[in-house]
Amino acid sequence: MDSAMTMSGERRWSKWFVLAALVIVLDQLSKLYFNGSYQYGEARPVIDGFFSFTLIYNPGAAFSFLHDAGGWQKYLFTVLAFAVSGWLGWSIVKGRFSVLMNLAAAFIIGGALGNVIDRLAYGHVIDFILVHYYHQWYYPAFNLADSFICVGAALMVLDGFKKPSR
Numbered sequence: 001m002d003s004a005m006t007m008s009g010e011r012r013w014s015k016w017f018v019l020a021a022l023v024i025v026l027d028q029l030s031k032l033y034f035n036g037s038y039q040y041g042e043a044r045p046v047i048d049g050f051f052s053f054t055l056i057y058n059p060g061a062a063f064s065f066l067h068d069a070g071g072w073q074k075y076l077f078t079v080l081a082f083a084v085s086g087w088l089g090w091s092i093v094k095g096r097f098s099v100l101m102n103l104a105a106a107f108i109i110g111g112a113l114g115n116v117i118d119r120l121a122y123g124h125v126i127d128f129i130l131v132h133y134y135h136q137w138y139y140p141a142f143n144l145a146d147s148f149i150c151v152g153a154a155l156m157v158l159d160g161f162k163k164p165s166r
Contacts, residue, residue: 023110107152
């Protein structure tokens with residue numbers, strides 16, 4: 001009976017780790033494509049004046065935070081990503097989260113570890129999505145991992161607005 005309960009419990013949480021792994025695979029495949037098909041700094045418009053694909057390397061974190069810190073930031077962000085992913089993963093396994101929070105956690109784990117792979121393999125994160133308004137305003141370049149992290153964070157906030165269950 002214990003093994004049946006363990007399998008049932010494992011099925012409840014293993015799907016979230018499969019989802020996180022799919023996020024990592026999508027992220028890495030997209031980065032391999034752009035890193036192999038674009039020259040550094042090359043921009044190709046998708047929607048002229050608004051959205052382009054471009055190849056940029058970011059040694060920092062979101063919005064190039066600490067990009068010029070000399071290299072130590074790679075280790076800080078790697079340790080932080082492992083710590084957050086470990087805590088989120090442990091919370092999924094222990095059943096501490098709602099379904100929406102599990103989804104958020106899977107997105108964040110996948111995105112964070114996708115960017116860790118870049119930091120460890122290349123020393124920087126590969127970014128390729130550029131949103132802008134003609135040549136007057138630019139949002140910092142980002143990638144699929146960053147997108148999944150942001151969506152995961154938004155889902156966490158949304159989960160926080162739900163009525164607590166008794």
